[in-house]
Amino acid sequence: MRFLNLFLSSVLIAFPVANAEVxxxxxxxxxxxxxxxxxxxxxxxxxxxxxxxxxRDLLVFALSKANMQVxxxxxxxxxxxxxxxxxxxxxxxxxxxxxxxxxxxTYEFALKPVSELKPYDYFKERAFNYEFKDAKRxxxxxxxxxxxxxxxxKTGGPVQASPMTDYNSVIQKIDVIISQVLEDFA
Numbered sequence: 001m002r003f004l005n006l007f008l009s010s011v012l013i014a015f016p017v018a019n020a021e022v023x024x025x026x027x028x029x030x031x032x033x034x035x036x037x038x039x040x041x042x043x044x045x046x047x048x049x050x051x052x053x054x055x056r057d058l059l060v061f062a063l064s065k066a067n068m069q070v071x072x073x074x075x076x077x078x079x080x081x082x083x084x085x086x087x088x089x090x091x092x093x094x095x096x097x098x099x100x101x102x103x104x105x106t107y108e109f110a111l112k113p114v115s116e117l118k119p120y121d122y123f124k125e126r127a128f129n130y131e132f133k134d135a136k137r138x139x140x141x142x143x144x145x146x147x148x149x150x151x152x153x154k155t156g157g158p159v160q161a162s163p164m165t166d167y168n169s170v171i172q173k174i175d176v177i178i179s180q181v182l183e184d185f186a
Contacts (some may be wrong), residue, residue: 022053029058032180039177059135059181060111066142066174067107073167074100080163088157096149096164103142103171110138136182143175 030039043049046061077097084093146168153162162168 022049022051025055026058029177029180029184032183033173033176035173038173042174042177055181055184059178062174062178062181063107063111063135063139066139066171066178067104067111069167069171069174070100070104070107070142070146073164073171074104076164076167083163088160091156092152092160095152099145099149099152102145106138106142106145110135110142136179139175139178139182143171146171 026040026043030036030043033039042065043058043061046065048057048061074097077093077100081093084090149164150162150168153160
């Protein structure tokens with residue numbers, strides 16, 4: 001705990017005072033995740049973060065990061081496909097490819113309305129709260145697709161190690177972060 005306090009105080013000193021509120025909010029969210037440092041780094045590495053960033057922006061950053069990771073995983077599937085030429089391997093890779101297409105489309109759909117709303121319009125503000133509920137549902141749908149890809153390697157034939165485990169693990173971490181940001185809108 002002492003190290004965490006020292007780390008946070010050094011980060012707050014390193015960033016301009018104007019970012020202190022945003023840094024506090026990021027720290028508050030990240031403390032509720034299993035991997036504080038990954039979460040904290042993810043938000044601070046995002047070039048779009050400014051002193052005016054709020055939870056809406058943090059949600060957009062997290063959804064964008066999840067979508068980028070899904071895109072990386074999809075490219076990885078294309079690279080490893082030739083290694084899985086047996087019937088089970090082909091089927092499993094096809095399931096993962098389908099699941100990652102679903103996850104990508106879902107994250108893109110969740111991102112679009114959230115990023116286009118103007119925060120100070122009263123009617124849009126009311127719509128925004130409904131869309132956060134949608135974002136939560138959509139994020140859950142996307143992570144279920146990713147989990148299905150991971151689980152398909154254990155069913156329908158001999159159990160194999162999933163070649164997607166590293167990607168799935170990172171997307172799981174981001175999903176926890178998304179859930180924590182959305183928790184503030186409940």
